Amino acid sequence: EAGVTQFPSHSVIEKGQTVTLRCDPISGHDNLYWYRRVMGKEIKFLLHFVKESKQDESGMPNNRFLAERTGGTYSTLKVQPAELEDSGVYFCASSYALAGAYEQYFGPGTRLTVT
């Protein structure tokens, strides 16, 4: 079974540019999450999809961030325009919707550097 995949693995962009990150969850996982780790600090929650619906987007820092999950499969996270403080590692995770299956399975992350 393939794990969670993320693309690209690294991205270096200039301030003001746009970047789109992609996440493919484990097949059959209805729950999809985005997290990020900035400057070696804690990993922070950004948002949670259940299928194509946003269940919780309380962690999204501002309206420069837009997440979508059309069709309830893969998800994209767009940053537009990027700022220096957006640099960090963006993780995607997925989990089953079934009760009792609480662990989230994480992808390798996308390292974003804004210069």
Added chain:
Amino acid sequence: AQSVAQPEDQVNVAEGNPLTVKCTYSVSGNPYLFWYVQYPNRGLQFLLKYITGDNLVKGSYGFEAEFNKSQTSFHLKKPSALVSDSALYFCAVRDGVTGGGNKLTFGTGTQLKVEL
């Protein structure tokens, strides 16, 4: 609000010695607790979890963790460390209250270094 504290940025231990990576948490409802490990250039890998039941939970690679409700702690342990255990370890908590959401709150991570 929920929070996790990992008081040690780095833990050094000799191979073959026992290791402990500390974690304390704060959550309003029943805590669901997790440990993840990140090896260099890899994603987070699930190690173990505590949801309910026995306070001592066993996980992957010989790791275990002890849930202590009175001390609000969930320390990660291994009886005999290996050099290959060297990695970044994250503790995480989720509020088990129904409707509390699925989001995990992580600590800042502890770098474990096991030396020969």
